[in-house]
Amino acid sequence: MSKTGAKEGSAVRPETAFSLLGNETRFGILKALWEISEPLASKPVSYSNLMDEVGVRDSGNFNYHLGKLEGHFVRSLEDGYELTAAGEQIVQTVVAGTGVEHPSMEEQHVGVVCAVCGGTETTVQYDDEILLLRCTECPGSYPTPPGKLAAFQIPPAGLTDRTPREVFEVGITRVALKTQSMIEGICPTCSMEPTIDVKLYDEHMDHDEPAEFEDTMWAIAYYGCPRCKLTWRFPTWTTVMWHPAVISFFYQRMPDVDPLSWEYFVRGREFDQELVSEDPIRIAITVRYEGDALQLTYDESMSVVDIDPEPL
Missing domain, CATH: 1.10.10 (Arc Repressor Mutant, subunit A)
Structure with missing residues (x-):
C-alpha cells in the first residue's frame, strides 16, 4: 500500500x-x-x-x-x-514530439537510388512528422504526390542536428526495425502479438495497393495489433530480408552490406517470388547474387518452412 x-x-x-x-x-x-x-x-x-x-x-x-x-x-x-x-x-x-522550433524541412536533394528507375535524382521533404522520399525523374511507386517512393514517420526530435541525408537514414532505419519487430510477433508500440493475414493478388487485377505492387508484390502480408491498432503491410519478400540465412548470404558476398539501409531495401525488390501452393499458402522467395541463390519457403503465418541453400 x-x-x-x-x-x-x-x-x-x-x-x-x-x-x-x-x-x-x-x-x-x-x-x-x-x-x-x-x-x-x-x-x-x-x-x-x-x-x-x-x-x-x-x-x-x-x-x-x-x-x-x-x-x-x-x-x-x-x-x-x-x-x-x-x-x-x-x-x-x-x-x-516537442522541443523542435521548426519541425519541417523544405524539399532537398539526397541522391539515394530510386527503387523504380535506378536514378539518383531523389529528394526528401519533412512536414507534419512525415518524411517524404520522391524521385524527380520518374512517376515513383505511388500515384500521389508525383514521384513518391516512400514516406516515414519521424518525431520532430529526430531532425535535431541532422542533415537531410541523415534524417532519411533515421526514417528507413526506424521502418526496418519496426517491420522486424512485427515479423517477430511483437508490436513495436505495445508488445502485443500482431495478427497476420497474407493476401494474394492476381498481378493483372485492379486493386487499391500502391503502383509498385503491380508487378513484383502480388503477395502482401498484413500485420495488425489487436491492442493498439498499429497496422503494418508489406510485400512478402520483405519478410526474408532480415532472416539470418539471407543476411549471411549477402554478408559472405558483400561484407559491407547494411541490412538497415535503403540500398538493402532496394535490393529486396529484385527477389523472385513463386506461389507454390494456395491451400495451404506456400510462397517461395529466391534471393540471388551473381551465380548464387538462396530459396526460402514461407507458410500463411510467414514462418519459414524450408530453406534451400544450394545455387539454383
Missing part, C-alpha cells in the same frame, strides 16, 4: 488513462519524475523533492493527484517514487 493508499498493479481502461492524464498537476508529476530521475542511477525521487519540483504546496491536493497515478503510471517504493514503463512511455512520447 502506498502513502496515498492506492493499490499498485491494478488494470486501467483506456478511457480511464485519458482522464487520469487530463490534469496539469498529474502530468506535472510525471514530467518531474522524468526530469529528476537519472536513468542509470535507479534512485527513486523522494516525496518532498517530487512535491517541490511540481510546485504544489497543498499536500492534500498533491496526495490526491499522486494517488490517481500510482499503480498505473507511477510506482511507489520505500524511499520514493519512480515512473512505471507506461509512465515513461507517455513522457518520452511527449518529449519526442
